[in-house]
Amino acid sequence: MNIQFREIVKKDLVEVWELLEQLKPISEIQPEGFIPDIDDAWTEFNSIGIVGLDGGKIIAFGSIVVENKIRGYRSCHLEDIVVDKEYRNIGIGKRLMEYINDKVLKNGCYRATLFCREGLIPFYEKTGYKVNSVVMKKWFDIKNI
Amino acid sequence: MNIQFREIVKKDLVEVWELLEQLKPISEIQPEGFIPDIDDAWTEFNSIGIVGLDGGKIIAFGSIVVENKIRGYRSCHLEDIVVDKEYRNIGIGKRLMEYINDKVLKNGCYRATLFCREGLIPFYEKTGYKVNSVVMKKWFDIKNI
Numbered sequence: 146m147n148i149q150f151r152e153i154v155k156k157d158l159v160e161v162w163e164l165l166e167q168l169k170p171i172s173e174i175q176p177e178g179f180i181p182d183i184d185d186a187w188t189e190f191n192s193i194g195i196v197g198l199d200g201g202k203i204i205a206f207g208s209i210v211v212e213n214k215i216r217g218y219r220s221c222h223l224e225d226i227v228v229d230k231e232y233r234n235i236g237i238g239k240r241l242m243e244y245i246n247d248k249v250l251k252n253g254c255y256r257a258t259l260f261c262r263e264g265l266i267p268f269y270e271k272t273g274y275k276v277n278s279v280v281m282k283k284w285f286d287i288k289n290i
Numbered sequence: 291m292n293i294q295f296r297e298i299v300k301k302d303l304v305e306v307w308e309l310l311e312q313l314k315p316i317s318e319i320q321p322e323g324f325i326p327d328i329d330d331a332w333t334e335f336n337s338i339g340i341v342g343l344d345g346g347k348i349i350a351f352g353s354i355v356v357e358n359k360i361r362g363y364r365s366c367h368l369e370d371i372v373v374d375k376e377y378r379n380i381g382i383g384k385r386l387m388e389y390i391n392d393k394v395l396k397n398g399c400y401r402a403t404l405f406c407r408e409g410l411i412p413f414y415e416k417t418g419y420k421v422n423s424v425v426m427k428k429w430f431d432i433k434n435i
Contacts, residue, residue, distance in 0.1 A: 153360075158360070161360055162360070162361055165360070165361060171361055174363055174400055175363060181361050181362030181363075182362060185362055186360065186361060186362035189358040189362070190358055190359070190360050191336075191356075191357065191358045192357060192358075192359075192360070194360055206360075208359075208360060210355065210357045210367070211336075212336065212337060212355045212367075212369065213334040213335055213336045213337075214335070214337075214353075214369070214370070215298075215303070215306055215307070215310070215331065215335050215337070215339055215351075215353060215370065216307055216310060216316055216319075216326050216331060217326030217327060217330055217331035217334070218319060218320060218326075220369075222355070222357075222367055224357065224359070224365075225359070225360065246428065246430075249428075249430060250430045250431075254430060255319055255429065255430055256427060256428070256429055256430065257427070257428050257430065258405065258425055258426065258427045258428075259425070259426050260403065260422070260423045260424065260425055260426075261423060261424055261426060262423055262424065263423075263424055266424060266426070269426050270426075272428075273428045274426035274427060274428045275426060275427060275428070276424055276425070276426055277405070277425045277426060277427040278405045278406060278407055278408075278425050279405065279406055279407065279408055279411060279421055279425065280403055280404070280405055280421070280422045280423050280424065280425045281403065281404050281405075281406060281411070281414050281415075281419035281420060281421055281422060282401060282402070282403050282419060282420060282422040283391065283394075283401070283402050283403075283417075283418045283419045283420070284400065284401050285391075285394060285395045285399060285400055285401065285402065286395075
């Protein structure tokens, strides 16, 4: 299957949002019925977004949050890695990760991290990642600020 | 002890670098003898840095990497949380985390994440964090790009 990868452009946004619903419905974060504003979301987005395309259709996404650290070097964190459920188990996730790893290196990051559930460890191991430490999360109620 | 917290300013940089050596020596990341450039590091730093001061001395640091997500909301990741070894076990870490948590909320982040080793779980639990998932890391050789 001839899947192409490239950086996201603004016209991809709505399709990427639809794809991300497969990863986590936005209703789990924002109030029911919330629709992001395209201009605001695009202007404020501060990561490197990567899309995978089957012809004109976006079937994969991932983002690289680059951190310019206080001591003058770069690290990054990967977020929102997803492959369309119609396109899973045929190696596209691995190719997406290879593309992302290449971008990480070209951006001069010495380290990339990601969170995942235990079932995905074997997948990410195939792309060079190793289990490292514990992730802790805290949720904030942003509706009343 | 009257510890004050505030956002980092440029003149704090060298003291913060010295403090971060207690967390991870920069020689583990950069070639031996590397000294970051103050102007470059300050200009490129893209997180919110928080310092804790005992009078004029910087004795704590932490940074908040804010991610403006592709769907138009904000998340963040905490990095480089450290308290000077001469000031540990007297509640400063907890106060630093309270200050950071307040900043996270004021910045409209729905979620903050951090990585830690297992021994630090009880500490972060006291500040509202819960163990969530697995962290995986990949190291990149940036010396040859």
